[in-house]
Amino acid sequence: MSFFARGLPVILLWAASAALAPGQWPNFPTAGPRAADGKIDLAGPPPKTHTGKPDFSGLWEPALENAKPGQVSYNGLPPLPFPIPHAEGDPPTAQFFNIGAGFKDGLPFTPWAAALRAERKGNNAKDNPDAHCLPMGLTQLHMHIQPRKVVQTEREIVLLYEANGNTRQILLDGRAQPKDATPWWYGYSTGHWDGETLVVETTGFRDDVWLDMDGSPLTGSGKIVERWRRPKFGLMQIDLTIEDPKAYTRSFTVRVKHRLMPDTELMEFVCEERDAVHYVGK
Secondary structure: OOHHHHOHHHHHHHHHHHOOOOOOOOOOOOOOOEOOOOOEOOOOOOOEOOOOOEOOOEEEEEOOOOOOOOOOOOOOOOOOOOOOOOOOOOOOEOOOOOOOOOOOOOOOEOHHHHHHHHHHHHOOOOOOHHHHOOOOOHHHHHHOOOOEEEEEOOOEEEEEEOHHHOEEEEEOOOOOOOOOOOOEOOOEEEEEEEOOEEEEEEEOEOOOEEOOOOOOEEOOOOEEEEEEEEEEOOEEEEEEEEEOOOOEOOOEEEEEEEEEOOOOOOOOOOOOOOOHHHOOOO
16 A cells, blocks of 8 residues: 555654664665765765766655754655755745645646646545556656665666656667657656756656646646756756646746765565555545
8 A cells, every 4th residue: 555645644654653664775885975974975076977977876865955953854864964056046846745836826727637636636636546556657756755766877767766666767878759659657758968967858648647646637748858967966956847738838847856865775665555445535
């Protein structure tokens, strides 16, 4: 069963226990710069591949911002030891429950999409794919509190998500987007480099993708363009521009920020939907 189907109280219960749960892999040092205290220097320069491009490899979680004294992340880590850069005109930070929470007037829904999102939210998100152990939307995975591991080679990037054991691939070998491809939950992702930024284009989605827990939709006519950056060793930022003429009257861009989780590894996660028949809406 996916704990996110149960609602916020279960998320908080899981979060409170996460730091106390025994790990599966013993701690093992992450390769990288070390500070005087022996810990990874999260503020250090980002690593590079042998071709000189940023290397996004590592284990990551959503970065904790505006933390209160003593506050730790859902995985038990303190905030980054430096302020996360902000500049005027930056996209708003995406939120797991409502990806458009940072927009003053909300997302630019079409009437069809607004009605669908209201229906999904009104039914307590009982049909969210995560509630039935089905693949979540890419944006849900980007914002998910459980860790994700990035494995990077010259020809591809593979993302291993602890949440529901999801896997995604981004192909960097120069191929074009497929034509008339079978729709996939995660679509088809190809990437190219723009200087120090990795630009990823994804199309070929199914018609029933959820962008967030509240049910903001993405359809088969949608496209997501991501711009990946690693400004510091311990910080990764991804700007996502989403366009879908069926669901939105214009494109919009949000940002996700991830913090490196050094000296640890993914845990095994198996989703069981045995309780899904008991989920109820209104």
